[in-house]
Amino acid sequence: MEDYRRIADTVAADIAAGRLRPGDRLAPQRAFARVHRIADSTAARVYRELARRGLTVGEVGRGTYVRAAQHAPGPALAEPADPARRTRVNLELNYPEVPGQAALLARSLEPLLRPDVLSAALAVAPATGSAPARDAFAALLARGDFRPDPAGLLFAGNGRQAIAGALAALVPPGGRLGVEALTYPLVKSVAARLGSTLVPLAGDAYGLHPDAVREAHRSAPLHAVYLQPTLHNPLGVTMAAGRRAELAGTLRALDLWAVEDAVWSFLLDDGRQAGLPPLAALAPERTLLVDSLSKRLAPGLTTGLVLAPPAYADRVAAALRSGGWTAGGFALNATVRWLLDGVVTTVVEAKRRDAAARQALLREHLDGFRVRADPASYFAWWELPEGWRAETFLAAAVRHGIAVTPAAAFAVGAEGAHGAAPAPNAVRVALAAPATDDLAYALGTLAAIARGAPEDSVPD
Template identity: 70%
Template sequence: MAGTDDYLRVADAVAADIAAGRLRPGDRLATQRAFARTHGIANSTAHRVYRELARRGLTVGEVGRGTFVRAAQHAPGPALAEPAAPDAGTRVNLELNYPVVPEQAALLAEGMAPLLRPDALDAALRPLGPAGHPAARAAAAALLTRTGFTPDPDRILFAGNGRHAVAGAVAALVPPGGRLGVEAHTYPLVKSIAARIGVTLVPLAMDAHGLRPEAVRAAHRSAPLHAVYLQPTLHNPLGVTMPAPRRVELSDTLRELDLWAVEDAIWSFLDEDPVPAAPGSSAAGPVPPQAGPAAPPPLAALAPERTVLVDSLSKRLAPGLTVGLVLPPAARRDAVASALRSGGWTATGFALEAATRWLADGTVDRIVRAKRRDAAERQALVRRHLDGFAVSADPRSYFAWWELPEGWRAESFLAAAARRGIAVTPGTAFAVAPEGTQGTAPAPHAVRLALAGAPPDLLPYALTTLAAVARGTPEDAFPE
């Protein structure tokens, strides 16, 4: 009989079966007791095997339902690829969210051509600090400028990507062991960042207008917060955009409590063009909670001395060559720069030089306009194919939040979708555990649909398939 230390070997064997296709997405694994008997191992070892498979992201499980193989996670393919037939071998990824439009590669190639001259390439390959160079700071400041907000180029710093920008800002504002307030549903990688640098996350209540300032005050009274991280524009995953009065109230709260804010604006590039206002949200259909005019000025305009603004080019351009942007208050610029350097989170010279050229020659603007059109078209498909379900989504965004029908739990729906070759993200990925609960977060019966990764010819198929699953029951989805 195998010893308890052999659980990794057994987990590797199951992982190999999944990779080879002998176990397919949506297949239900045996119960842990039956698995232990089949493999000649102890029940405790089988438990460790199943826990290891879940840790690797290969399986999902739900008490009373079973353990299921997840859909494979593939990077989104190019939008110009040949349409794939929705057969048993097709995988539709609604987890990853990297927008790609047909004209993107050609525009990027055109802007990069001058960079390939030996003299330009030699300069681009030299090391750079987090401050980059004057031309890059000027281009970034122009990118971040909007009505009522003109950032100072000399305050701008550069990170390797958006995640690095967030990590550098949090590390500079919150000491190890400190408390960072976050929206009750937040960007999942913030949880990883906080765990890595030893920061405690404190979930803060939200409503239809976003983060509630009174929730910030209550948490700070309970035990002092050091900072707050939030997404006030096109919140991922809820799609909420905070209106101007709420932003003013929150800015006043930051000053009152002497708190810092990390404002994540990574998806805000999609909100620039006003769209017609839509009626209020209801369970009768997927109506956006915040449609209407473009978002108000950022918090960084209302409370510049308390706010670190972070942004990125990966969604605007492409994930393979990106730059993160950080705009800290003057008083915290050196601390953020130091955090970026010590964390190894600074931008590379080549990426920064390419981005500067794309910003200066209009490439970024042209690609952004195309992605705004693309996002609107994909949201129209959501409204059409998920009509009648409780879906919240801003018509300008690349994601939708789906509160599942009664009887469905997120994990069982995830497994049912995986069985049909469709990957979605459970709401638990965005939920933050309350303090003192040993990492147990609320379990919202919801999933997020990332709309950018699926080829446009397969998105209607995926949405139609998910709608059919949701109209049934878990028992219908997993017949014996």
């Protein structure tokens, strides 16, 4: 194993054992290099590796900090400050579940578990799935006047794999991928594995700005742009119809591809969706649309999909196969049943109501703060009050048994890239995971922390 990875393993072990806790600041890279008797360049690789593993976050000019964990078994949280409340509250994870969901899914699966049916369902599924799967998912994606061609649908194991396959098909190693300056963190790790260079693109209150795409492309040609036009994670912005049309025109003028991530768009009701055509409808020959059922249903048994122009589908299918990212046969058959039985529609409607109720809790407890959120979404972007730094706030929240995600996790170039702007002093608050009473407790506690001074949060 390379030296830098061995050293990164040592730091990771310290984090896992609690010797380094969420919010702790690591030594500056040069000091770290001297302590470990390694070159500065090796220290930089250690810090990049820790960030890649999701163990640390960094802000230009401010340092590198241990972050709260995002995945099971959960963040290394302190016991809640309230002795009557023993529940730790994770506002990083964002997989919604509504009452009765599991029973609905189970009933729909019963016919699939008959031995003769199950035998066929356990067969290997090709990237193209099956005709029933393509028809069912094409109907799922349809909105307004948009009717996708089932011939262009391809299937992955989940949404992350769909994104990886789409990017692998479009961006060669060393190629430039334009992304919103605050973007889905997984895209950063996928780009690193594919050897792509991320180019941050500016946006405004209406979403990604076409001028930013044109300027970046003039500087050095982009191979593709990844974006989330609907319920952008983490900002909650939904791009207006006029901006979508302008962006579609920019893609055509520059002969540029877009990867359109629509994973959260299901939360918008049918009326809002009908007036917001996807880029795949406005520039179908320049767009790969990716989506999945992980948020609609559950992350453990899901299907991702890529909608490609039919003439380009073979190239995307090859990328999915070479990466080992195609859908499992059982998962694909299960999701088709859930679609055809109306289970997905029922669960989606329940999640829309649930998200609206959780947003109401957010507005109640964070009233008066600078919070940006769509009333239909399961997350919010919180610009912290003056005096607070994101990592200091993260550490204070962790001491109360609450995990949130700092802005640096979403920022492109915030790990020390030349010319990169510092990550904003903001956090994303994910609303989906906890029970509503735990969510109310957590939001109230975070509001109390934010109203105080940072020095008040430091333990004696």
